[in-house]
Amino acid sequence: MLQFNPLKVECTLFFEENPYTLETAEGLALRLGRKTAELVLILEHLVTDSILEKIGDGEQAIYRYVQPDNFQIPREFIWE
Amino acid sequence: MSQYTSTGIHGLDFLLNGGFPAGASILIEGLPGTGKTNLSMQFLYNGAVQYDEPGIYITFEELPGQLYKEMKAFGWDIPALERENKLRVLCISPQVLLEQMERQNGLFEQMIQEMDCKRIVIDSISLFQIGDDSVEIKRKTLYKLRNILRKFNLTALLIQEQTAAIDPEVSYINYVVDGVIRLSLKDFKEHYRQRTLEVLKMRGRKIVEGEHIYRITDEGIQLLPAFSMVEDKSHLYESNTVTTGIAKLDQLLDGGIPHGSAFIIDTNSKANYKYLAASIAVNRLLAGESLIILLSSLSTINDIEFLYELYGVNLKEYVEKKKIFFIEHYNRPSPPGFEGAIIDVSNLDNDEYRKIIVNGLEPFTHSTLNPEEKWFVYYDLNTIVSQRGKAFLETFYAEEISRLNSAGFSVLSLSNFTELGPQLSSFVERTSNGVIKTWVEGSYQYVQLLKSPLGKMSSPLLVENINKKPFINLI
Numbered sequence: 001m002l003q004f005n006p007l008k009v010e011c012t013l014f015f016e017e018n019p020y021t022l023e024t025a026e027g028l029a030l031r032l033g034r035k036t037a038e039l040v041l042i043l044e045h046l047v048t049d050s051i052l053e054k055i056g057d058g059e060q061a062i063y064r065y066v067q068p069d070n071f072q073i074p075r076e077f078i079w080e
Numbered sequence: 081m082s083q084y085t086s087t088g089i090h091g092l093d094f095l096l097n098g099g100f101p102a103g104a105s106i107l108i109e110g111l112p113g114t115g116k117t118n119l120s121m122q123f124l125y126n127g128a129v130q131y132d133e134p135g136i137y138i139t140f141e142e143l144p145g146q147l148y149k150e151m152k153a154f155g156w157d158i159p160a161l162e163r164e165n166k167l168r169v170l171c172i173s174p175q176v177l178l179e180q181m182e183r184q185n186g187l188f189e190q191m192i193q194e195m196d197c198k199r200i201v202i203d204s205i206s207l208f209q210i211g212d213d214s215v216e217i218k219r220k221t222l223y224k225l226r227n228i229l230r231k232f233n234l235t236a237l238l239i240q241e242q243t244a245a246i247d248p249e250v251s252y253i254n255y256v257v258d259g260v261i262r263l264s265l266k267d268f269k270e271h272y273r274q275r276t277l278e279v280l281k282m283r284g285r286k287i288v289e290g291e292h293i294y295r296i297t298d299e300g301i302q303l304l305p306a307f308s309m310v311e312d313k314s315h316l317y318e319s320n321t322v323t324t325g326i327a328k329l330d331q332l333l334d335g336g337i338p339h340g341s342a343f344i345i346d347t348n349s350k351a352n353y354k355y356l357a358a359s360i361a362v363n364r365l366l367a368g369e370s371l372i373i374l375l376s377s378l379s380t381i382n383d384i385e386f387l388y389e390l391y392g393v394n395l396k397e398y399v400e401k402k403k404i405f406f407i408e409h410y411n412r413p414s415p416p417g418f419e420g421a422i423i424d425v426s427n428l429d430n431d432e433y434r435k436i437i438v439n440g441l442e443p444f445t446h447s448t449l450n451p452e453e454k455w456f457v458y459y460d461l462n463t464i465v466s467q468r469g470k471a472f473l474e475t476f477y478a479e480e481i482s483r484l485n486s487a488g489f490s491v492l493s494l495s496n497f498t499e500l501g502p503q504l505s506s507f508v509e510r511t512s513n514g515v516i517k518t519w520v521e522g523s524y525q526y527v528q529l530l531k532s533p534l535g536k537m538s539s540p541l542l543v544e545n546i547n548k549k550p551f552i553n554l555i
Contacts, residue, residue: 017145020162021171022180022187031143031171055187062176062187 007034007042012051015065022064084285085133085199085235088126089119091303095279095288100259103233104283105226107205107253109240110263114275115296118154119263120201120237121147122300125156127199128166135199136191137169138177140207144169154300165195174207178221181228192232200229204239205253219252226256258283264291277303289539306537322367322490325359325391328554332529332538333514336363339454341533342481342491343514346505348498350520354379354387356527357458359550360492362391364456365398369490374407376460376494381406381415381422391549407437409467430472437480457484461495461508470504478511518543527554 014032015021021028025043029036043063046052055062084099093099100106108116124135139147147169148158161167168191172180180186191197208221229236238257254260259282266274276291294303321336330336337343337360347353365371365388373384385395398404399421406418411426425433464473484491493512497505509515515531525543529536541554 018143018169018171020144020168022176023172024176027173027176060179062180064187 005042007038008045010034011039011042011046015052019065019067022062024060024062026059028063086126086131087123088130089122089301089303091292091294091305092119092277092301094305095277095292095303096282097286097288100235101282101284102235103230104258105229105236105238105256106259106261106282107238107240107257108261108263109242111242111265114263114265115294115301116239116263117142117147117150117203118296119301120203120239121151121156121158122154123237124167124199124201125151125158125161125300128161128164133198134166134195135168135201136195136197137167137201137203139169139171139203140174140177142203144171154298156300168195177202178208178225181225188228189232192234197232198235199237200234201237202239204241206239206241209251209253215252219256222253222256254281257281259285263294322369323363325363325550326356326552326554328541329516329527329529332536333532334534334536337490337492337514338533339490340485340488341513342485342493342511343516344493344495344508344512346495346497346515346517346530348496348519351518351525353494353518355551356516356518357492357494358384358387358391359552361456361458362388362393364490365393365403369454369456370402371398371404372407372455372457373404374457374459374463375409376463377410377466379460380412381418385415390551409463430468433468434476438483455484455487455489457489457491459491459493461493462499465500470500473500474504474507477508481511 010032011028014028021031023031025040026036028034028043029039032039043052043054047054047063050066052063053066055064083102084096085102085104086093086099087096108120110116121137124137127133127135137144137147151158158167158169162169170191177188180188183189202225205222205225208225209218213221226236238253240251240253260280262278262280264276264278266276275294275296277294278291279287279289288305290306292303292306294301321333321338323330323336324333343360345353345357361371361373375381375384381395388395395404396417399418402421404421406422408422408424409426414422423436425436428436461473461477464476468476481491493508495505495508497509497517500508509531512531513533514529516527517530518525518527520526526540527543528540529538531537544553544555545551546553
């Protein structure tokens with residue numbers, strides 16, 4: 001069920017559009033306009049899916065985007 | 081290693097004598113809408129594209145996605161440069177950034193090394209200055225931040241938001257950073273706003289001072305340095321200039337005052353212009369030119385004789401050789417030996433005066449019988465106004481300058497633009513090829529080149545009195 005969570009999509013899109021984001025859950029909540037507690041669950045799931053990388057632990061843990069393999073492929077060849 | 085980092089923004093590099101000091105932290109301050117982000121991103125973009133210097137743009141508030149779109153308007157494809165690892169827009173909180181910067185082999189250090197980063201922008205430093213922390217902690221934070229940037233030898237632009245048009249307190253960050261650039265928006269001609277850039281501080285670089293206009297164009301910021309006027313082509317290739325005797329002035333005029341040009345010295349009542357004028361006139365004599373001087377009420381022939389003697393010129397010798405003549409408006413006795421050199425116009429009305437000047441001088445100027453002879457005329461316009469009236473000057477001056485120029489004469493006119501009034505002074509200025517202004521402000525005298533045949537202008541230069549020729553030094 002979590003697979004189709006709109007917040008997960010929103011979060012993934014955020015990192016896709018802003019790929020060099022290094023942020024705590026609280027910082028991301030602020031940028032997305034969401035509640036930190038709800039976002040933490042989604043972020044953990046994205047880490048499990050290898051979409052995000054988590055650096056550190058606790059409230060100060062930082063999340064960053066794991067660039068997909070196709071990142072090196074010229075844009076015109078990527079289906080959007 | 082280069083000692084400076086070119087911004088790639090031509091006008092700005094000119095102001096900075098090449099670019100920012102390499103590894104320096106520069107504060108970019110300005111009100112919202114002044115173009116701080118554009119200028120900073122242009123610095124990174126040019127670094128990545130033109131100078132092979134990768135850069136990082138750190139944004140605390142604006143999202144990178146938005147910046148990509150905005151920069152696309154200038155034709156800058158930031159994501160493409162990110163894919164080449166030449167530029168990166170980092171979205172991060174101030175606290176997270178600082179923590180990672182402090183950490184040994186933290187994410188910041190890793191990124192700098194991975195990219196071989198040389199340039200960085202932090203947008204904005206203002207966020208380090210707000211919050212509940214004490215002033216001391218905030219100062220230490222900024223000091224540490226600058227030290228980390230310096231440690232990695234990053235040339236950094238630190239953006240600072242100005243919250244009011246006039247900031248009464250100079251922020252302490254101004255002391256910590258190596259340079260400060262201020263961007264301003266000012267009212268211009270009632271309905272317009274003008275953007276200006278001023279370099280307030282730049283350690284280790286010679287800079288061009290003053291406010292300089294810039295525009296945000298389709299290709300980014302374009303800055304036009306002040307004091308760069310359109311060159312006067314008719315005098316541009318005229319290499320036979322005559323030195324003014326004042327080194328700094330010669331440097332500004334590319335050698336001196338060209339033959340056949342008309343220059344003005346605009347002075348206020350307090351300023352001492354006599355050394356400036358005497359140095360220019362004496363050097364014309366020494367260069368072999370003949371001289372016509374319109375005497376003022378304040379300078380007698382004896383005064384001029386004494387003054388020129390200081391420059392090693394014996395006036396009587398030039399009188400005997402018929403190389404110098406005086407136009408005398410005041411009924412004063414002629415000093416012995418000068419009688420034949422004085423054109424007495426004291427009792428002439430304006431029509432008679434005009435005839436004498438137009439026709440009467442010819443016997444003198446032709447008496448040398450040398451068609452190669454060059455002439456230099458020194459006019460005191462204040463005397464013409466007081467003796468002949470403003471209306472006379474208005475009709476006479478353009479005609480006279482035109483006549484003298486066509487005959488190859490060079491002219492130096494002394495004037496007080498304030499006394500002439502805006503209309504007449506504007507007219508006189510337009511008629512001239514060069515304008516040198518001198519004035520006293522507070523306890524100092526200044527000289528400024530406001531117009532010259534080569535289009536150069538100068539900033540106000542301080543006048544230092546010295547005890548040897550030319551008796552003034554411009555600093």
